[in-house]
Amino acid sequence: MLGTNEMGPVNSEELLFCSIALILSGSVYNFIFSEITKFLRVVNSYDMNMMEFSSNSFTVMDYIGLTDEEKTDIMYFFAIT
Numbered sequence: 564m565l566g567t568n569e570m571g572p573v574n575s576e577e578l579l580f581c582s583i584a585l586i587l588s589g590s591v592y593n594f595i596f597s598e599i600t601k602f603l604r605v606v607n608s609y610d611m612n613m614m615e616f617s618s619n620s621f622t623v624m625d626y627i628g629l630t631d632e633e634k635t636d637i638m639y640f641f642a643i644t
């Protein structure tokens with residue numbers, strides 16, 4: 564039973580239409596959020612690779628004896644390219 568002032572499907576055709584519309588809208592909703600999740604996974608993967616690259620770069624720059632200012636300039640260059 565529906566509450567007051569609510570409308571719902573009355574006959575079989577309307578019930579079928581509403582059921583299909585709900586299934587399709589749920590599928591579109593799931594598709595959109597799955598694509599957002601894939602995008603965030605790619606962005607996170609890029610960030611993780613950049614963090615590893617930065618760590619390795621700092622290790623090499625420490626080994627060759629660069630100053631902190633030179634390290635910062637080099638990492639800024641890598642970040643904008």
